[in-house]
Amino acid sequence: MIIRKKRVSILTIINITILISLALLCVLPFANMLAMSFSSKEAIDEGIITFFPLGLNVDAYKYILSKDAFWQSLKISLIRVAFGVPLNVIIAIITAYPLAKESKKFKTRTIYVWILFFTLLFSGGIIPWYFLLHKLNMLNNMSALILPGAVPVFSIIILINFFRRIPKELEEAAIMDGANHWQILFKIYVPLSVASIATITLFSLVWHWNSWFDGMLLMHDPSKYPLQTYLQQILIETDTSLNQYKGNPEFSFLGNKSARAAGVIISIIPIVIAFPFVQRHFKKGLVLGSVKE
């Protein structure tokens, strides 16, 4: 093989420039928010903040962190994630395993798969769903945030595809050793599927953390709003009942861009911190799971 000293071609330079610009484009709006969150109201009103704070202060953060409603909604979101994510993952695992079996080994498999898959194709809409939740007395109750979404059909499908790739010999050997299905699932399949499981865990985490609509529709008490619903009310709509909490009602969020920016920054911190670590597993898992070679 000829080793040539390569000139860096024009194309490469353009390539790198564009890519770096795109990457920056994804980051700059957050940088703008970061700057606004540390700036004074006057500077913001003048419209001169770009990426550096002016009139440096932490009032906006003090304001938000002093709001009981904020902490309450954070708590709700954490509870939701603590219960909802494991539920999603466990259900995905135990449901994907049987459905990964071939039809001759497990006859009703196809029916079950279609029962689940059909829910992706057709739905009755929000109103019947809403009425059902009321009849079940789930409105204004944490269960309304966790149970309806408990079955992650798309994740199940990803796992099914992944489980199918696991060599059947492993299962056959285990059966000969007298193992039952539970043992096969948790002692063989699960350890081999860490990448996929990490992926669907991430999906579930992101979904639960970012959900705002169900909180808005199903929770009557502002004290039961998850974080994103609280943020939606504060940043975009105004739910004045949030003021029922003792806080410092000096200035309102709407007119206070600094507070809004601080709200944005605070709520994306968990994602920004967790993300670089998680994305490695996630890249692998997503690809392997959804595309059959």
Add this chain to the structure above:
Amino acid sequence: MHKSIRRKNLALHLMVLPAIILVFIFNYIPLFGIVIAFQDFVPAKGLFGDQEWVGLENFRFLFELPQTKQVIINTIVIALAKAIVGLIIPIIVALMLNSLRKQGLRSGIQTLIYLPHFISWVIISSILIDILSPSTGIINQFLMQIGIEPVYFLGEPKYFRMTLVVSDLWKEFGYGSILYYAAMQGINPELYEASDIDGANKLRKIWHITLPGIRMIIVLLGLLSLGNILNAGFDQVFNLYNIQVLETGDILDTYIYQLAFGTNLNYSLATAASLLKSIISFVLISMAYYLSYKYADYRMF
């Protein structure tokens, strides 16, 4: 032999049971509620009360309302624009990433461009509202520097759709590029080496090797996004729109929401519209899956 298999399979049935029960309760039972679309639903009478059956009246009235047609047009235009743009740009970005030599740089860029996908539309809408403000937003500050009048992106119907599409692209292009990029890794390197010998330059390689190599994925994702044509993005539109841009920005999902929970509080109409959407979506998505099964050899399960 049969008995022990059946006993063993009992475990399998039990494993599937929780999911089936949950799905039955939360996805199938609500299907009964579709009947509201054929009634003149008066809330005061209660859910199981003596509601009047009106056949297709709700559907007829739905199409008498001037907004309905506009909403359907908006939905399709916006979804189509997003689908096209959401197909092309991530492919290009994946190609660019693929051409990068330095692994570190690529990883770094990828991390950054994936990020917006994971942030909720609530947050991003709040950011957009601020940076697109005609009076104080940085985008308009920039435009004014170069001598252009401030543009009211979120307030004028003629700019609203574009704003939706571009901001959605910004949010999703990075994540969208993953699949294409990963698929490109699956292409046999020998093909590239062979083309080197033939003296192909970069662009030719892309055209003749890379793109055909990921043809299946492109077809697949393209079909799937077409199947989704009636979902123009509720989370995004709901948080960004206002009365001034209803003309071009109101989509089916926000329209249905307003019918049910807005000023009209008309559950019959909302359910009728929702049913219509579900039926058409069902047809489209089924077609999409079927076509991808046939032409992209794609099997879901």
Add this chain to the structure above:
Amino acid sequence: MKKTLVFLLTLIVLVALSGCKKTETKIIPGDNDPFGKYDNLTTIELVRTSDASIESDILSYYNDETLQNNRFTNLFEEELNIKITYKFIAANPEQYRTKLNLAMSINDLPDFMMVDPQQIKQLNAAEQLIDLTEYWETYASDLLKEITTQEGNQVLEAATIDGKLLGIPQMFSSIDRAQFLWIRTDWIDKINEDNPNLNLPKEPKTIDDLEKIARAFMTEDPDGNGRDDTYGIINQGNLWADLGGLTALFNSYDAYPNIWVESDGKLEFGSIQPEVKETLAKLSEMYNEGIIHREFATQTSDTIADKIKTSKVGIVFGEQWTCAWPIQDLYNINPNTEWKALPLVSSDNDKNTKTQITMGTYGWWAASKSSQHPEAIIKLMNTYVESIWGENNDFDKYYMPEETGLPVWKLSPINPEPPTKNLDAYLSIKNAIENETEDTLVGEAKQIFDQIQKFEAGDKKFWSWSKGYNPLDEPVYESMKFYHDNELFQYNQYNTAPTETMVDRMSFLQDEQNRVFTGIINGTKSLDDFDKFVDDWNRLGGEDITKEVNDWYKSIK
């Protein structure tokens, strides 16, 4: 085996869902005493709406009180042995409607709820309400009856179906819903000083006058900070809002959107009349010029309040309470600000403009079937009005404490008030000052007079009282008196329960109307779209509604 399982499961779930019907509750006979105290602690369930000022102003000051537990809940418990619980507290009127509607759908009603005649009609058809006719006769105190019927019987008739009174109106003043032009005159002075050739009128009488002032406010930097950030006329997304609405400008052109007006013996709907088109043309011009701000559709009452407080606004349309909120907040930080509340300007010099108003109720309190003590709501109202306007009232504690000037009356779930009390109070005060008989003032008039004295003595936070009621300070009630003396109130001529088609179609018609009007104003629709709107309006139910309305109108003449 599997099939049976599935079938059984379905059966179980369906039975569970349909089986939960509420058992009918028995009504417990009362004591026939309007103020009678219950023997045992009687709990009733209500619903209510909150608003921003309750938390930010009232509860932040009186921070040992909450909406669930305050001076009124204590009053009702002590005097009547009634304990109040809330099924929900909505953040704003829209949320209240949504939540109540959902509650209705699932037969989960509170004991008492405030509803509108449309909801009364539906609930009655579904047999969900208790007939309150006898209860009203027996239990309503004389004062309550007087207050309720002061402006006529329509408020009771609107809630009467087949001779049954199904809702007790929560009275307020219809004339207090009049709109005024609130204008910042210290800015006018400043601008006239800096630019004598502009010569802005201090009391605009015509649209032209108003535009002149608005333009100056926009361009002459009246807040003196060197930036282009002051509004011409500020308004909000809701075109018909009580603060920052544009109804007033329509009235200036003799247009009366959203109400029914008489013309040639028939009633017509104001929104489809040619005068509205004329107004829209003008508003569209104003938008193009920037007098109406580009981003108006995203403004709300709260953002307007914020802009007023931060000295960005000099013109806004509002009701008589605008000086109390939000302008008082501005005065607290800037005592040099001066405002006038003027009668509405007119499109030409020759006539006075009428301000449009509707029947004086917030809503009607209805009793659901589940209520065991239907008379309780009436007793609450009796006690409420007695405690504020009765013989042994404690106006200070239950309406507005002198010390703070805060509207603590909002803490009560029910707040009926005498319809003309404010104007009456003003006239008493004016009379007293003219005849130097201030010491004979009693009740609310006296209270208000004392507040004015405090302001004169230097207490800034009572400025809004002076601006409201001090005859020597060009108060808003002088303008109210002007309306009253010159019969400039344009009442909605249709003021009873909604018709069949109204119930079905009105909300869609209103939606379409607001969309089209907003579009014409901001230029995304053309004036011709107004004509198309009128056609659509008639076609989609408006014609039927007009017929039904006129049938009613003929029947009462």
